[in-house]
Every structure is written in structure tokens, then in C-alpha cells.
Amino acid sequence: MSELFGALCPCGSGAVHQACCGPLLQGERQASTAEELMRSRYSAYACGDADYLFRTWHPRTRPVEVTVDPAVSWTGLEVLDTAAGGPDDELGEVEFMAHFEVVGRADSMHERSRFQRRVGRWFYVDAMTT
Numbered sequence: 001m002s003e004l005f006g007a008l009c010p011c012g013s014g015a016v017h018q019a020c021c022g023p024l025l026q027g028e029r030q031a032s033t034a035e036e037l038m039r040s041r042y043s044a045y046a047c048g049d050a051d052y053l054f055r056t057w058h059p060r061t062r063p064v065e066v067t068v069d070p071a072v073s074w075t076g077l078e079v080l081d082t083a084a085g086g087p088d089d090e091l092g093e094v095e096f097m098a099h100f101e102v103v104g105r106a107d108s109m110h111e112r113s114r115f116q117r118r119v120g121r122w123f124y125v126d127a128m129t130t
Contacts, residue, residue, distance in 0.1 A: 010046035011039035012077040025052045030122070034085025034092030034115035037122040039077065042098060046074035058116060058123040073101045081112075090117050 009020035021043035023029050024036070031037035037056060044052040045068055054066040076099040085092015095112040114125040 009039075010043045010074060010077070012079075013039065017043070025049055030120070031056075032087050032122075034089075034113075034122055035079060035082050035094050037115060037124065038094040038096065038113055039079070041124060042074065042077045042096075044068075045072075045098075056122070056124055058118070058125045061126050071102055075099045075101055075106070085115055085122075091115065092117075092122075 007017050009015050009017040009022070011021050013020050021040040024031055024040040025044055025047065031040055041053060041056055044050075044056075048068045048070065050066045050068045053068070054062065057063075057066065078097040078099075079094060080097060081093075081095040083093040085094065092115045093112055094115065095110075097108050097110050099106070099108045101107070112128045114127070115122050116125050117123070
């Protein structure tokens with residue numbers, strides 16, 4: 001991830017990675033909202049950080065192993081909607097479009113993800129694809 005030092009964050013916030021999702025991926029702090037966790041998980045996919053994806057996936061729904069496909073290049077994120085998921089909520093949803101390329105072909109994924117806070121930490125639960 002050193003290649004992202006000084007670079008804009010992959011999550012599309014417009015902030016520098018080291019001031020945005022970087023501290024979350026490095027375990028320096030926890031996401032305070034469901035949207036912040038979703039953005040950091042997108043950044044983890046873009047950076048190839050499968051460990052972060054595993055750590056932030058709800059234990060009840062996560063697979064035994066989490067991998068990141070190196071053939072996929074994540075090219076942009078659009079947050080379309082959020083429902084709850086604030087600092088005082090226990091549940092939240094985030095709808096987004098994630099853009100990517102595979103073998104030079106552009107594509108996108110439209111998803112509405114559900115999140116739950118456990119013991120003060122947000123976790124990705126599952127997705128409802130649209």
C-alpha cells in the first residue's frame with residue numbers, strides 16, 4: 001500500500017488515502033459509520049487487502065477464506081443511497097455502484113449492502129444485488 005502514499009483514496013471521497021481509508025485498512029482506527037466501512041472495503045478491494053475484508057466481514061456471514069482477484073482493476077465508486085448506519089445506529093444499508101475493469105473490459109456492480117455494529121464496530125453482513 002506504500003504506492004498510495006500521497007495518492008487520492010480509491011473510495012472516491014476526494015481525500016488523500018492516508019487521511020481517508022488508509023488508517024482503517026492499517027487498523028489505526030475503526031469506521032464510525034456503515035458508509036465509511038463500505039468505502040474502506042472498496043479501497044481494500046482496490047488495494048488487494050483481503051485481510052481487511054475478512055476482518056470487517058460479519059462472522060456469521062463471512063466465508064472461510066476471503067480473496068481478492070488480481071485480474072480485477074477497481075476504477076471508481078459511486079455511493080447512491082444510505083439508510084441509517086450512523087454513529088448511533090446498530091444497522092445500516094449502503095447502495096452503491098462499483099466500477100472495475102477485467103482484462104481491459106469495463107464493467108460495474110450495483111449493490112445494496114447491509115451492515116451491523118457489534119461491540120462498537122461496524123461489519124459488512126451481506127448484499128442485495130440489484
